Amino acid sequence: MRNSLFVRLLQRGLIVAPLVLLGACSSKPKEVExxxxxxxxxxxxxxxxxxxxxxxxxxxxPLRLEPALSEQYLYLGDMSGRVRALQRSSGRTVWLQNTELRISTGVRGGYGRLLLGTRDGEAVALSADDGSELWRTQLSGELLSRPATDGEVAIFQSQDGRVVALNAADGAVLWSFEVTVPVLTLRGLAEPLLVGNRVFAGTASGRVVALELVSGSPVWERRVAEPSGRSELDRLVDIDGNLVLENGGLFVSTFQGKLAVLDEDSGRVYWDFNISSANIMSSLGGVLFVADNQGVVRAIDQxxxxxxxxxxxxxxxxxxxxxxxxxxxxxxxxxxxxxxxxxxxxxxxxxxxxxxxxxxxxxxxxxxxxxxxxxxxxxxxxxxxxxx
Incomplete structure (x- = not known):
């Protein structure tokens, strides 16, 4: 059963695995109808x-290619490297730029820039006016989630476990923080969250880390889900969705793990709920809405x-x-x-x-x-x- 899950995830490109595991199964499993x-x-x-x-x-x-939205425009990137701006009210193309990049993230917009990442580990900033390249910085691993920015700093997270802060004006590296990556992980990353003077990042090991924005020094680190089981597949507890910060609580969900709320200042866990989700969650009126990996949508009281x-x-x-x-x-x-x-x-x-x-x-x-x-x-x- 677990081997079947491994094959399904591998076939969809949803996991990153060492070569020694690729021969674990040879038959194609029957999927749930x-x-x-x-x-x-x-x-x-x-x-x-x-x-x-x-x-x-x-x-x-299986990439998340989220558009960026502004008052007037919708900005989109695709796998072939084309980035375009559409008139939000009509869908009319305003400009189209062929970057020739192997784009692997959605677009983060704001402050006159469009930020995105590539499969080759490049952090890139484009002009929101015409899509021309402003800067490009080589990082250590593939980028699979949109960065975060406050206009002065851009935060990228790479598949190899690094959280990196770049100067948003020129792409210069300000600091880098490394977290441990398990042997087997889902092929995806949670978007880092930048709020005030803190950066929050979810990791493939089921942990959340809070970092000082200025220095990258850790403020606290907390495990949300504990890996369990005998195989590496059983022990997958990646945080690949989004982090939601509301009223002093940081809400986070993990694959094969838990949905939990952590104290913003200390990381202390207030409550947790057994769930498996690597999806984006939303909130409204003190309620979280989560679609899990089985296809069940839940409403959870915050x-x-x-x-x-x-x-x-x-x-x-x-x-x-x-x-x-x-x-x-x-x-x-x-x-x-x-x-x-x-x-x-x-x-x-x-x-x-x-x-x-x-x-x-x-x-x-x-x-x-x-x-x-x-x-x-x-x-x-x-x-x-x-x-x-």
Whole structure:
């Protein structure tokens, strides 16, 4: 059973493994059949404002290629190295730049720059005005998550366990902090979180570390999930989703581990909840919304850690992370459907098929518009309208 899981993860490019493990299994396992979608009473109509083809997306590699959103523009990068700016209101292409980079992260925008990373370990800054390169810095390992920035410092995290701070103006290295990487890891990384004078980073060993922004010195380090089991696969507890900081609590989830809240200042664990999730989670009104790796969407009370509801109608549909759109919870699935859920009950209230090829990233929201990017590069903007 565990060997079958290993093969499935390896076939999808979701793990990084030493060569000695590659021969562990030779037969292709039977996958769980995705839950069939059922009808429901629609409370909202989904209107597509516009759609465009934006590039190669992530169809050939399981990468998260999140766009960056600003008041006027949507910025997208694709695997072929093309970065473009689209008019957020119409989808019209404003500029297109062929960087020839092997882009492997989503785009982080702000302060006149676009930050991204490559499979070759290059941290790159482009001009938000025309996509021209501002600087490029070679780091020690593949980059698989968007960086964080406050306009002065850019924080990148590489697959080999390094958290690096760069001068956002010229890419000069300010400091580097190294964490231990297990023998076997998921092929992905949590986005570092930069808040005030602290940098928070999740690691492949199931730990969270808080660092001083100025020096990179560790403030605290805490294990969220304890590896267990006899095989390296059993012991995977990667933190690959996002870190959410609200009201002094740092919320984090792990693969084959736990969802927990840590004290922002000390790292002390207040509560934890058994779950396996490497997805982006969202929050609304003191509630966390998490799509786990089995396809169950859960609502968790931030204060107590109690489960408020769970939606099991999407099991084995390989869900994206969750987002909040018009005070509703939205999640995408393997077949390219977007599902909107009532945040109080978890029941379905709207559905729209975006693209049969699935998604390159968790849907993103700006104002009352949701933007979705498919695995083959189709991007579209959606609005909701109540049916009654």
């Amino acid at each position: 995705p839950t069939a979608l059922t009808s429901f009473e629609r409370e909202y109509r989904v209107d597509r404002e516009w759609h465009r083809y934006s590039g190669l997306g992530s169809l050939r590699k 204060r107590t850690g109690n489960e408020l509801w769970k939606q099991e109608g999407l099991i084995a549909r390989k869900l994206t992370g969750t987002a909040i759109h018009n005070d509703l919870v939205v999640v995408g699935d393997r077949d390219g459907y977007l599902h909107w859920l009532d945040p109080q009950t978890g029941k379905f209230v709207a559905r729209q098929r975006h693209d049969p090829d699935g998604f390159a990233a968790t849907p993103m929201v700006y104002g009352d518009v949701l933007y979705a990017v498919s695995a083959d590069g189709e991007v579209a903007a959606y609005r909701l309208k109540a049916t009654r």
